[in-house]
Amino acid sequence: MITRTIRTALQALVLAAVVAPTPLLAASEAVHIDRQKWSFAGVTGTFDKAQLQRGYQIYKEVCAVCHAMKRISFRNLAQAGGPAFPEESVKALAASFKVEDGPDDNGKMFQRPGKLADPLPSPFKNEKEARSIHNGAYPPDLSLIARARNVEYLGPWYLHPFSMVRDVVNGYQEGGADYLYALLTGYRNPPGNLKLADGMNFNAAFPGYQIAMVPPLAKDNFIKYQADAGATGSLEQNARDVTAFLSWAADPKHDERKRMGWKVLLYLLVTSVLLYFAKKRLWAKVH
Amino acid sequence: MANHESTYVPSSRFAKWMDERLPIARMMHGQFVDFPTPRNLNYLWTFGGILSFCLVVQIVTGVVLAMHFAPSANDAFDSVEHIRRDVNYGWLIRNIHAVGASMFFFAVYIHMFRGLYYGSYKAPREILWIIGVIIFLVMMATGFMGYTLVWGQMSFWGVTVITNLFSSLDGVIAGLGTKIVQWLWGGYSVSGVTLNRFYALHYLLPFVIAGLVALHIWSLHVVGQNNPTGLDIKAKADSVPMAPFAVMKDLFALSLFVLLFAWLVFYAPDWLGHADNYVEANPLATPAHIVPEWYFLPFYAILRAIPSKLGGVIAMFAAIAILVFVPWLDTSRVRSTKYRPIYRWFFWLFVISCLALGYLGAKPAEGVYVMWARVFTLYYFAHFLLVMPIVGIIETPRQLPRSITEAVLGPGGGGAKAAAAAAPEKR
Numbered sequence: 001m002i003t004r005t006i007r008t009a010l011q012a013l014v015l016a017a018v019v020a021p022t023p024l025l026a027a028s029e030a031v032h033i034d035r036q037k038w039s040f041a042g043v044t045g046t047f048d049k050a051q052l053q054r055g056y057q058i059y060k061e062v063c064a065v066c067h068a069m070k071r072i073s074f075r076n077l078a079q080a081g082g083p084a085f086p087e088e089s090v091k092a093l094a095a096s097f098k099v100e101d102g103p104d105d106n107g108k109m110f111q112r113p114g115k116l117a118d119p120l121p122s123p124f125k126n127e128k129e130a131r132s133i134h135n136g137a138y139p140p141d142l143s144l145i146a147r148a149r150n151v152e153y154l155g156p157w158y159l160h161p162f163s164m165v166r167d168v169v170n171g172y173q174e175g176g177a178d179y180l181y182a183l184l185t186g187y188r189n190p191p192g193n194l195k196l197a198d199g200m201n202f203n204a205a206f207p208g209y210q211i212a213m214v215p216p217l218a219k220d221n222f223i224k225y226q227a228d229a230g231a232t233g234s235l236e237q238n239a240r241d242v243t244a245f246l247s248w249a250a251d252p253k254h255d256e257r258k259r260m261g262w263k264v265l266l267y268l269l270v271t272s273v274l275l276y277f278a279k280k281r282l283w284a285k286v287h
Numbered sequence: 288m289a290n291h292e293s294t295y296v297p298s299s300r301f302a303k304w305m306d307e308r309l310p311i312a313r314m315m316h317g318q319f320v321d322f323p324t325p326r327n328l329n330y331l332w333t334f335g336g337i338l339s340f341c342l343v344v345q346i347v348t349g350v351v352l353a354m355h356f357a358p359s360a361n362d363a364f365d366s367v368e369h370i371r372r373d374v375n376y377g378w379l380i381r382n383i384h385a386v387g388a389s390m391f392f393f394a395v396y397i398h399m400f401r402g403l404y405y406g407s408y409k410a411p412r413e414i415l416w417i418i419g420v421i422i423f424l425v426m427m428a429t430g431f432m433g434y435t436l437v438w439g440q441m442s443f444w445g446v447t448v449i450t451n452l453f454s455s456l457d458g459v460i461a462g463l464g465t466k467i468v469q470w471l472w473g474g475y476s477v478s479g480v481t482l483n484r485f486y487a488l489h490y491l492l493p494f495v496i497a498g499l500v501a502l503h504i505w506s507l508h509v510v511g512q513n514n515p516t517g518l519d520i521k522a523k524a525d526s527v528p529m530a531p532f533a534v535m536k537d538l539f540a541l542s543l544f545v546l547l548f549a550w551l552v553f554y555a556p557d558w559l560g561h562a563d564n565y566v567e568a569n570p571l572a573t574p575a576h577i578v579p580e581w582y583f584l585p586f587y588a589i590l591r592a593i594p595s596k597l598g599g600v601i602a603m604f605a606a607i608a609i610l611v612f613v614p615w616l617d618t619s620r621v622r623s624t625k626y627r628p629i630y631r632w633f634f635w636l637f638v639i640s641c642l643a644l645g646y647l648g649a650k651p652a653e654g655v656y657v658m659w660a661r662v663f664t665l666y667y668f669a670h671f672l673l674v675m676p677i678v679g680i681i682e683t684p685r686q687l688p689r690s691i692t693e694a695v696l697g698p699g700g701g702g703a704k705a706a707a708a709a710a711p712e713k714r
Contacts, residue, residue, distance in 0.1 A: 043554055071368055140566075144368070150562035157646070164558075171554035176562060207575070250565070253371070253378040260379075261553025268546045275539040282535050286326060286527055287695065 030152040030207060033175075033182045036240070040247060041174050043262065046255050047248050050230040052083035055245025058223050058238050062216045063142060066134065068122035071143035072249050075116040081255035082248055090116065097121050135199050137212040146243070146250040150175035177247045179205065184239035187215040293317025318508050323526035324533040325514035327695045331401040332512065333540030334394050340541055341391040342500065346493050348384040349433075356436065358486035360479030363438035364567040382556040383548075388430050389559045390548050392582035395423060403613070404634055406622030407513040413614040415506040420610045422499045427583070427607075429492040432485040434580055439564030444577045446485075447477045452590070455597040476570065516694045517622025518687065525691035576651060584648030585641050589667065591652040592660035602664065609671045616671055618679030626685040630678045637670045 039048040056077065059069070074094040078087045085093075094114035099121065102109035114121070124130040130138050140148075153163055166172075186205035190196055200210040217223070217238050224233040231237050248254065295316035297303040306313055355374050357366040370377035399419070402408060408416035435446045450471050456464030473480035511520060520526050527533070551558060559581055563574045579587050586603050593599035609616075624631050640663040647663070650656040688694040 071372065144565045147557065148562050148565035160646070168551070168555050168558050171550075173555060173557055251371075257378060257382075257553055257556075261549070264549050264553065265546065268542060268549055272539065272542040272546060275535070275542050279535045279539045282531060286532070 030154060031205060031209075032154055033151045033178050033205060035151075035174070035178050036181050038174050038177055038244065038247070040177075040244065040254060041172070043171050043258065045258060047081065047244065049082075049084050051241050051244045052248050053085065054225055054229050054231060054237075055241040055243070055248075056083050056085075057225070057229075058217075058242035059142075059245055061223055062238075063242065064120070064123060066123055066130075066139040066213075067142045068124070068139075069120045069142045069249060070122065071119070071141075072252075073117055073119050074114065076249075076252060078116070079252065082252055083245070087116075094118060135212070137199075139213070142246055142249065144250045146176040146180060146247040148176065148250075149179045151178050174247070176250070177243050180243045180246060181239050183211075184217060184243065185236060187218070291317065291323060294321050318504075320528065320530040322508065322529040323511070323520060323523075324529050325512055325520060325525060325691055326527045326532075327514050327516060327691050328512065328533065328536075329515055330536070330540055331397065331405075332514075333537045334398040334401065335507075336537040337394050337541055337544050338391070338398060339500065340544075341387060341394055342493065342496060344387050345384065345391060346497070348380050348387065349490070349493065351380050352384055353490060356486075358436065358483050360438065360482055360568070363436060363482055367437055379552070382552045385560065386548065386551045386556060388433060388580075389551070389582065390544070391426070392430065394544070395426065396582075399423065399610075400638060402513075403637075404624045405513055405515060406517050406617065406619070406624065408614045409517075409617065409622050410614065411510045412506075412513060415503065415510060416614060417611055418499060418503045418506060420607070422496055422503060423610075424607060425492055425496050425499065429489060429496065430580065430582065432489040432492070435482060435485045436489060437564055438482060438568045439561075440566045440568055440572070440574050441561045441564040441577070443477060443568035443570065444574055445579050446481065448577055449579070450477065450481075452596070452600045452603075455600050458597045513622065514691060515623060515625060516688055516691055517626070518691050518694070521690055522692065578649055581645065581649070584646075585644035586648070588644040588648035588660045589664045591648075592657065592664040602668075606667060609668070613671065613675070616675040618676050619682065619684070620679075621684040621687065626687055627678075627682055628685060629682040630674070633670060633674045633678060636666065637674075640666045640670070 039045060039051065063069075074090050077083050077085050077093070078090040094116055097114040097118075098111045099114045099118050100109055101112050104110055124133060127138055153160055155163060182205035183203060186203045188202055188204050190202035190209075194202065194209075196202060197210055200212060201214060202209055203211045217235050219235050222233050222235045222238045225231060225237075231241070251257075293313045293316050295306075295310075295313040297306045297312070302312060305311075352370065355366060355370050355377065357363060367381070370381050372378075374380075402416065402419070431446075431449065435442045450468055453467045453471065454464040456467060458464070469475060471481070472478065473484060518525075561578065578584075586606055589606050590599040590603040593602045619627060619630065621627055624634050643663045644660065644667065647656050647660040652660075689698075
């Protein structure tokens with residue numbers, strides 16, 4: 001009941017924020033972001049290999065046109081716990097890119113085919129070039145974007161501690177993913193009275209609502225998957241898949257971490273129980 | 288305690304030979320095996336051991352991280368990512384170190400509130416308490432500098448804001464503050480130079496803490512542990528030997544603590560962190576909200592509650608420094624708040640104030656938040672400067688038990704069990 005009231009209140013707030021006149025829209029107020037269901041959420045979560053492979057396809061065909069991802073190398077794409085493409089196909093993929101190397105023995109830089117150890121190629125040479133291409137804006141590197149974003153708590157202050165406890169009990173660490181999904185699916189026509197700044201787009205999830213990034217995906221312009229990809233393409237499916245891929249890129253040891261975690265916790269739990277009884281028995285003599 | 292004799296008996300010829308030259312085993316035996324601990328300690332007393340564990344964990348993981356970390360503005364952030372991604376189990380070591388800092392402060396705050404509740408600062412434990420306050424201060428410095436090393440946006444802007452506080456001293460002597468800030472930074476802004484010196488200090492200070500902890504424990508073992516009744520150990524029946532009794536209890540509590548620790552390390556490593564710190568430091572872009580780590584929030588709230596910059600800085604440092612004077616500000620003859628019907632209410636009000644200040648420290652300094660931060664800051668200081676001296680005088684404490692044993696076993700309980708505790712070796 002309470003949660004429903006809060007949700008209604010929040011929805012009213014969001015609605016008010018979206019339809020409110022320009023002054024409110026100009027402020028960088030946080031907006032409500034819906035939590036999504038992710039395969040990698042919670043204690044038992046693991047990345048879905050097929051989803052990461054689809055996500056990489058979106059990344060490669062859409063995101064990589066403007067964004068770099070310097071902390072992921074080709075070899076990572078073949079690693080377990082990630083998209084885990086067959087190593088041979090990743091080698092071939094790497095070799096399809098030209099990489100500058102050198103200097104050689106004559107002091108000259110040269111071009112060679114990419115190798116597994118090379119980072120994913122950047123679409124620009126440096127920040128200056130990126131800004132000159134993108135009308136002054138700098139598309140951020142996407143290696144850590146899923147960790148570098150989060151969802152702000154918007155409920156009443158007295159429920160904040162409970163919300164925090166609920167999150168830690170559930171192991172909720174997917175705020176960044178929820179935000180990215182909301183952002184990728186958040187492009188709308190601006191409300192009638194809103195004047196967008198030059199080159200800006202309206203996005204319901206972006207703080208301040210005006211984002212320089214053009215809609216990377218659209219309802220009628222999304223990436224289609226191959227028949228055996230495990231899902232059919234749509235704006236939402238594309239957004240979901242690429243968000244999963246970005247979440248993996250920001251935390252490639254995720255699966256290993258959670259797999260080790262329950263073993264450690266089980267060990268500690270048994271130890272604690274044994275210690276409790278040992279302590280109880282020992283102290284029974286004096287208390 | 289000071290006159291407590293070690294019952295150490297060398298068990299081999301080598302041990303006997305050693306004992307006549309360097310009786311370290313005798314000392315350890317006397318201090319950590321048959322050392323008398325009050326028999327009525329509750330689980331709040333397990334945090335001393337837990338804190339020692341935290342310090343060891345931070346030092347061990349820290350040394351390993353240092354082997355892979357590159358302390359320069361260009362490489363720091365990348366090397367942390369290198370640790371997370373490429374170093375064998377680097378993600379684990381880094382999570383333990385980052386979460387470990389939070390667990391360390393969590394434990395130290397419980398330890399401090401326990402000391403305040405049971406009057407563990409009162410004579411003859413003043414020096415013990417003051418060393419504790421100094422440890423807390425050095426811990427804060429260490430934690431603050433460690434957070435800088437990550438060289439994310441929050442690291443960079445946090446250090447910029449906090450070091451800049453010293454510039455308020457310009458109001459005292461013109462130019463003094465600016466000089467100090469430049470001296471801290473090693474330049475005219477926070478830069479790789481700052482990072483590098485913070486790295487050196489961040490590696491040094493934990494060993495300073497270890498030395499202070501040794502003094503803390505030494506002092507503790509001279510005056511003996513306080514206990515929930517606040518009474519001194521009067522008879523042998525009031526205590527049990529540290530090993531196995533207190534050790535066993537400490538181990539059980541530590542195990543639960545590590546359970547929580549592990550939960551955070553494996554399932555919520557970023558729960559207490561800031562997303563902004565996964566963005567590399569950028570001197571040209573300021574984050575929307577600059578917020579320190581959670582364990583500094585109450586002091587940050589006090590800093591911002593005062594309308595003048597210099598005043599805020601003074602208040603913030605005073606909030607820590609005032610702890611040094613607590614042994615003399617509290618006028619009550621009774622140690623334990625358990626027997627103080629009036630002060631008990633004020634104690635919990637103080638706890639609520641600290642929590643509220645922590646909450647407000649994370650909020651933007653505007654509107655109603657500032658108003659409440661002022662209210663709770665006022666109480667924070669009033670608690671020490673007014674409540675402690677006045678309540679101690681006007682309050683009539685409740686009847687104290689005659690001894691620790693009586694508090695545990697009831698008035699007639701001095702029988703078999705007390706004897707068992709007095710001479711556990713005879714069971």
